[in-house]
Amino acid sequence: MSVTTTVPGEPVLPDVKMHAVRPTEPVFATITKNERCTVSKKTASYIRQVEFDVSGTPLVGVCNPGQAIGVLAEGNDATGKPHKVRLYSLSSPKDGIDGQGKVYSVTVKRSIDEHWDTKKLFMGVCSNYLCDRAVGDKIRVSGPNGKRFLLPVDxxxxxxxxxxxxxxxxxxxxxxxxxxxxxxxxxxxxxxxxxxxxxxxxxxxxxxxxxxxxxxxxxxxxxxxxxxxxxxxxxxxxxxxxxxxxxxxxxxxxxxxxxxxxxxxxxxxxxxxxxxxxxxxxxxxxxxxxxxxxxxxxxxxxxxxxxxxxxxxxxxxxxxx
Ligand SMILES: Cc1cc2nc3c(=O)[nH]c(=O)nc-3n(C[C@H](O)[C@H](O)[C@H](O)COP(=O)(O)OP(=O)(O)OC[C@H]3O[C@@H](n4cnc5c(N)ncnc54)[C@H](O)[C@@H]3O)c2cc1C
CATH class of the missing domain: 3.40.50.80 (Nucleotide-binding domain of ferredoxin-NADP reductase (FNR) module)
Known part of the structure; x- marks a missing residue:
């Protein structure tokens, strides 16, 4: 028999909306900013703050920090199927960067690896796709995902x-x-x-x-x-x-x-x-x-x-x- 107890001090998390947009029916967001967010330009890691506008989509006002957004890169994988969705944690506050829940951000690390056998460079599909987008470009997004990694209600x-x-x-x-x-x-x-x-x-x-x-x-x-x-x-x-x-x-x-x-x-x-x-x-x-x-x-x-x-x-x- 399981007994549910309320332990004082435990965080009480809010109910948040999930899957307002499914990856099977993504919506378009528009890139509003794309800039490096490392402290030094000399680093070997390439990490970018990518901001995007979701105006006019069901994602407006429903993306909390601690949740992730899905991104679908253009093109197909090696088997000819469209690239699968990749998740990126939101790095913007609850009301978005614009304070109206329309512009959000993610923090993306370019995935770059040398292939063990061939010594060829392997560039991760979606992280590099996202980091290469310019202001004004449209990206396909879904989400938000996750409901357990949130700030408490109060x-x-x-x-x-x-x-x-x-x-x-x-x-x-x-x-x-x-x-x-x-x-x-x-x-x-x-x-x-x-x-x-x-x-x-x-x-x-x-x-x-x-x-x-x-x-x-x-x-x-x-x-x-x-x-x-x-x-x-x-x-x-x-x-x-x-x-x-x-x-x-x-x-x-x-x-x-x-x-x-x-x-x-x-x-x-x-x-x-x-x-x-x-x-x-x-x-x-x-x-x-x-x-x-x-x-x-x-x-x-x-x-x-x-x-x-x-x-x-x-x-x-x-x-x-
Ligand atoms: C909940 C959640 C939150 C996340 N949040 C973030 C975030 O905030 N920021 C972030 O940058 N990432 C985040 N990620 C990771 C992100 O979803 C992606 O997994 C990551 O960006 C890599 O995706 P990719 O498409 O660039 O690389 P992929 O194309 O998926 O490749 C990934 C890696 O697989 C290997 N690989 C695959 N195929 C080959 C091949 N043919 N040859 C050699 N190597 C290969 C390589 O090591 C490569 O780097 C999160 C993941 C989860 C689950």
């Missing part, structure tokens, strides 16, 4: 610890814009990870927000370089260790929620670090673990997630390959 009732790697920053940019606009007084921490510091996204914006909002803490974790604050290479979860004293009060408060977005696999390291620092105190707020698993946190594996290690409703995740 944002002031919770605190937020956001962990992002790469384009995983997209939903947090939108959510933060909404929280700042609402003058949310909650404690908000963003930990952004990137391989070199030149890959940090929207870095100047977050630095600026940190000076304007005393309740907002912005931390970076650079995995292939020394940190500006002198620490060696760090992954996002390492900030829980290096900045433990700064973050512990927020982590220990039952108002706090943890949001994780980015590369699939990143959640495990965060969970292990939570295990190390919160075991015996407030770990259960985030993770319900079998006693056996708790004895050997160092050897946790991804296969154990949702089995021996079960994230609670205070942990919201959107990870992708």
């Amino acid at each position: 944002p002031n009732k919770n605190d937020y610890m956001f962990f992002a790697t790469g384009t995983g920053i997209a939903p947090f940019r939108g959510m933060l814009l909404d929280l700042f606009k609402a003058k949310c007084t909650s404690k908000i921490t963003l930990v952004m990870g990137a391989p070199p510091a030149s890959d940090l996204l929207y870095h100047d914006f977050f630095l600026d927000m940190q000076t304007k909002f005393p309740n907002f803490t912005y931390l970076t974790a650079i995995s292939r370089e020394k940190q500006a604050d002198g620490h060696d290479q760090l992954y996002v979860q390492d900030r829980l260790r290096t900045n433990r004293d700064q973050l512990l009060a927020q982590l220990s408060n039952d108002r706090n929620c943890i949001y994780i977005c980015g590369l699939a696999g990143m959640e495990l390291g965060i969970f292990q670090q939570l295990g190390f620092i919160l075991q015996g105190s407030t770990l259960e707020q985030y993770l319900q673990c079998d006693p056996q698993a708790l004895r050997d946190i160092r050897h946790w594996k991804r296969e154990m997630l949702h089995k021996e290690i079960r994230p609670t409703k205070r942990v919201l995740m959107e990870v992708y390959a």
Whole structure:
């Protein structure tokens, strides 16, 4: 028999519209802006902020940060079938960039790989299609997708610890814009990870927000370089260790929620670090673990997630390959 309980402090998420437009019947959106959003022009990653207008379509007013939009590239795949839909997280606030829910944005990384056998360059279909679009071009879109990775109905009732790697920053940019606009007084921490510091996204914006909002803490974790604050290479979860004293009060408060977005696999390291620092105190707020698993946190594996290690409703995740 399953028993449903309401646990104080758990986020109450809004009901949002999904699939207003199906990928089988996409609508046209018009590109309004397409610009690089990395901090440095010297980076080897090509990541762009692409903005588009959905006026006159069922997508007006229904696209929230934390949801994704579907994009259908022109042309056919190797089997002659039209390219399948690809999902991109919205990086715009709830009311869109225009404040009227008509213009939204996504944060797109060009997928570029060298083929192992042939040594030929492989350019991902949809990311490069999207990054190549010019202002005025029409793209076919669907969505929105997802209903579990959202800000709560009343944002002031919770605190937020956001962990992002790469384009995983997209939903947090939108959510933060909404929280700042609402003058949310909650404690908000963003930990952004990137391989070199030149890959940090929207870095100047977050630095600026940190000076304007005393309740907002912005931390970076650079995995292939020394940190500006002198620490060696760090992954996002390492900030829980290096900045433990700064973050512990927020982590220990039952108002706090943890949001994780980015590369699939990143959640495990965060969970292990939570295990190390919160075991015996407030770990259960985030993770319900079998006693056996708790004895050997160092050897946790991804296969154990949702089995021996079960994230609670205070942990919201959107990870992708
Ligand atoms: C919920 C969700 C949200 C997402 N949000 C974002 C986001 O905000 N930003 C973002 O950039 N992405 C996001 N993604 C990922 C995005 O949907 C795409 O998967 C990504 O852009 C790659 O698509 P593509 O069409 O460019 O590449 P594809 O053409 O699909 O290829 C993908 C990869 O497959 C490999 N590959 C495929 N075929 C070959 C081949 N013939 N030879 C060699 N290698 C090959 C390559 O490694 C290539 O890079 C999200 C995914 C999900 C599920």
